[in-house]
Amino acid sequence: MDAALLPLAPLVVVAGTTVVLILLDLLPPRTSKVHLGVVALVGIVATLVSALFLWGRAGRAFSGVVVLDNFALFFDVVICYAVALVLLLSLDYLRRNGMERGEYYILVLFATLGMLLMAHAADLIVIFLALELMSLSLYVLAGFFQARLTAAESAMKYFLLGAFATGFFVYGIALIYGAAGTTALDRVGAALGSATRDPLLLIGLGLLLVGFGFKISSVPFHMWAPDVYEGAPTSVAALIATGSKAAGFAGLLRVLLSTFRGAQPDWTALLWVLAVLTMTVGNVVAIAQSNLKRMLAYSSIAHVGYMLVGVVAGGPLGAGGVLFYLLVYSFATAGAFGVILLLERGRQEAVNQDDYGGLAARHPVLALTLALFLLSLIGMPPTAGFAGKFYLFGAAVRSGYIWLAVIAVLNSAVAAYYYLRVIVYMYMRDQEGVPTEPAPSFAGRLALGIALWGVFQLGLMPAPVLDLAQAAVAPLLR
Amino acid sequence: MSLEAAGFWGLALVLLASSLAVVLSRNLFHSVLYLALALVATAGVFLLLQAEFLAAVQILLYAGGVITIVVFAIVVTERLVGERLTQTNRGMVTGGLVSVTVLIPIVIFVTRAKLPRTAPPLVGDLTQAIGRELLTRFVLPFELLAVLFLAALLGAIFFARKEE
Numbered sequence: 018m019d020a021a022l023l024p025l026a027p028l029v030v031v032a033g034t035t036v037v038l039i040l041l042d043l044l045p046p047r048t049s050k051v052h053l054g055v056v057a058l059v060g061i062v063a064t065l066v067s068a069l070f071l072w073g074r075a076g077r078a079f080s081g082v083v084v085l086d087n088f089a090l091f092f093d094v095v096i097c098y099a100v101a102l103v104l105l106l107s108l109d110y111l112r113r114n115g116m117e118r119g120e121y122y123i124l125v126l127f128a129t130l131g132m133l134l135m136a137h138a139a140d141l142i143v144i145f146l147a148l149e150l151m152s153l154s155l156y157v158l159a160g161f162f163q164a165r166l167t168a169a170e171s172a173m174k175y176f177l178l179g180a181f182a183t184g185f186f187v188y189g190i191a192l193i194y195g196a197a198g199t200t201a202l203d204r205v206g207a208a209l210g211s212a213t214r215d216p217l218l219l220i221g222l223g224l225l226l227v228g229f230g231f232k233i234s235s236v237p238f239h240m241w242a243p244d245v246y247e248g249a250p251t252s253v254a255a256l257i258a259t260g261s262k263a264a265g266f267a268g269l270l271r272v273l274l275s276t277f278r279g280a281q282p283d284w285t286a287l288l289w290v291l292a293v294l295t296m297t298v299g300n301v302v303a304i305a306q307s308n309l310k311r312m313l314a315y316s317s318i319a320h321v322g323y324m325l326v327g328v329v330a331g332g333p334l335g336a337g338g339v340l341f342y343l344l345v346y347s348f349a350t351a352g353a354f355g356v357i358l359l360l361e362r363g364r365q366e367a368v369n370q371d372d373y374g375g376l377a378a379r380h381p382v383l384a385l386t387l388a389l390f391l392l393s394l395i396g397m398p399p400t401a402g403f404a405g406k407f408y409l410f411g412a413a414v415r416s417g418y419i420w421l422a423v424i425a426v427l428n429s430a431v432a433a434y435y436y437l438r439v440i441v442y443m444y445m446r447d448q449e450g451v452p453t454e455p456a457p458s459f460a461g462r463l464a465l466g467i468a469l470w471g472v473f474q475l476g477l478m479p480a481p482v483l484d485l486a487q488a489a490v491a492p493l494l495r
Numbered sequence: 496m497s498l499e500a501a502g503f504w505g506l507a508l509v510l511l512a513s514s515l516a517v518v519l520s521r522n523l524f525h526s527v528l529y530l531a532l533a534l535v536a537t538a539g540v541f542l543l544l545q546a547e548f549l550a551a552v553q554i555l556l557y558a559g560g561v562i563t564i565v566v567f568a569i570v571v572t573e574r575l576v577g578e579r580l581t582q583t584n585r586g587m588v589t590g591g592l593v594s595v596t597v598l599i600p601i602v603i604f605v606t607r608a609k610l611p612r613t614a615p616p617l618v619g620d621l622t623q624a625i626g627r628e629l630l631t632r633f634v635l636p637f638e639l640l641a642v643l644f645l646a647a648l649l650g651a652i653f654f655a656r657k658e659e
Binding site: 078083118120124127130140143146149150160192196217 | 608631634636652
C-alpha cells in the first residue's frame, strides 16, 4: 500500500468492501443476500485487524485533513465491534422480516465509513462530510422496513431533525472559518490560542455543540431518539445507539479537548449543565416506558449524560474514561437490542415488557443473557458497567466536580429501577397468552456471546483496556 | 455612503423581505418564487464580495436546481393529493420564539466580534485558485463528496423502487 494511504488503511478497507458489495448485489442469487452480509462482516473484521495492527503509529495524509493516531484507532475498534455485532444480528433478522435486500449491508458499510472518517478527521470540512455520510445512510436505514407504518415516521423524523442540526453545524463551521481563516483543526486551535475569547469562535463552537449534541442525543437535542429507535429495525436502532454515538463522541472530544482547549472554562460550564440535564431527563422518562426499545432509547440518552460527566472532568482520566465507557456501553446496549431482536411473540417482535413475563422459566439462558446486559447498564459488579462508571465518576471527583459525581450516582440508582423491572418480569411474572419464542439464529447467538464476553472481559480485567484508552487520549491532551 | 454599501443594504432589504414572504405567503407556489428571489439576492451578496464563482454556483445550484426540484415536488404532490396545497402557520408563535432565541445570541456575538473594517485584498483569479485548492489540498473532501452522493443515490433508489 502507498505510504500516503497507510494512515487511512481502516477507511480504505471499509470503502473497498462497500464497492465490492455494490457490485456483488448485481449478481445472482436475487432471493438471498446473506452472502453480502458475510462479505460485509469479513470487511469489518479486516478493518478491525488493520486498526489493531496500526496501533501506536501516528501520521497525517492528504494535506493533513485526515490523521492517524491512537485516539482515532481506539474509536475504529469500538465502531468495528459495534458494526460487527449489528451485522451478525442482521443476517437472520432481515429474512424473518422479509426485507432481505442488498442495500441494507451497503448502507451499513457507508455509515461505518462515515463513523470511521469522523474519528480520523482533522479538518472541519471532513468532520462535516463524515457526519453527513453517516447520517444520510442511517436516515435510509431507519425507514428500511417500509411495510411498517412506524418506519416512515422514524425515517422522516430522523431526517428532518437531523438536517436541521446539520444546518446549525455548518453555520458553526462558517463562523469558525470566519474567525480563524482556516478549517484545519490544529490551526483553528492556534488562532484560538492568541484570542481566547473571540466571540465568533465561541458562538461557532456553540453551534458545533448543537450538531454534536444531536448526534449523541444529549438533552435538549434528544427528542428524536425514542421515536426513531421504535420505528427503525432493531438492528439499526442498535447501530444508531452504539456506532453513531461513538462517532459523535470522537468528533466532539477531538474538537473540544484538542482544538478548543483554550476555551475549556467556557465549554466545561456549559457541558456541566448539559450532563446533569441529559442524565436526569433520560432516566426519569425511561421509568415511564413499557416499550423496551423506547426504554433503551431513554437509557442511551442517560448514558450519554454519564459520558458527558467524563468530558467535563477532562484530563487523561476523564477523557480516557469516556473512551472506555463507550466500549463498555456498546457491548451492553448492542447485546440488549440483540436479545429483543431475537424474540418474537406471535410473528411480532417482542418489544413490550409484558412479552417478557416468565421468559426465564422457558428460556433460562436467553433470559440470563438479557439480565446480564441490563445489570451491566445499571453498573453492577462484576460486569463492565461497574468499572466504566467507577472510572467516569472517579475522574469527576478527582477533578473536583463532587456535586456532578453525586448527581450521577443518584441517577444510576434511579436507572436501576427500570432495568430491574424487566428482570422482575422475566423471573417473577408468568406469561399470559401466546408465548414469546426466540428465533433459531446461530449468528444472532454468536453476537450475543461476543457481547457477553465483552461485558465480562472489561468487567473483570478493565485495567489493560483502560490503559489503552488513556494512551489513546494522550495525543489530544499534549 | 459608498456604492458598495448602498448595494449591500439594497440586497439585504430584498433578501429579508423575500425570506419573510417565503414563510408568510399562504400560496405554496408563491413561496417558491420568493425563495428563488432570496437565493438570487444571496448570489448578489457574493458578487458584492467579489466571489463571482460562488455567485454563479449559487444561481446554478440553488436558483436553478433546488427550485426546479421544489416546483416538481409541489406539482406532483398536488396531483397525488388532488387539491391545492396551502401553507399553514399554526406554529407561528413558538417558531418565532425559537427564531428569536437563536438570533439574539448570534447577533450579540457577531456585533461583539472584532471584524476587519476593510476587505482583505484578493490576488489572482479566484476561480482558478478554488479549482487548484479543490484538486490539491481538498482532494479528499472532494472525493468524499462523491461517496456521499453515491450513498444518497442508493438510498433514494431504495425508497423509490417498487417491490418486485
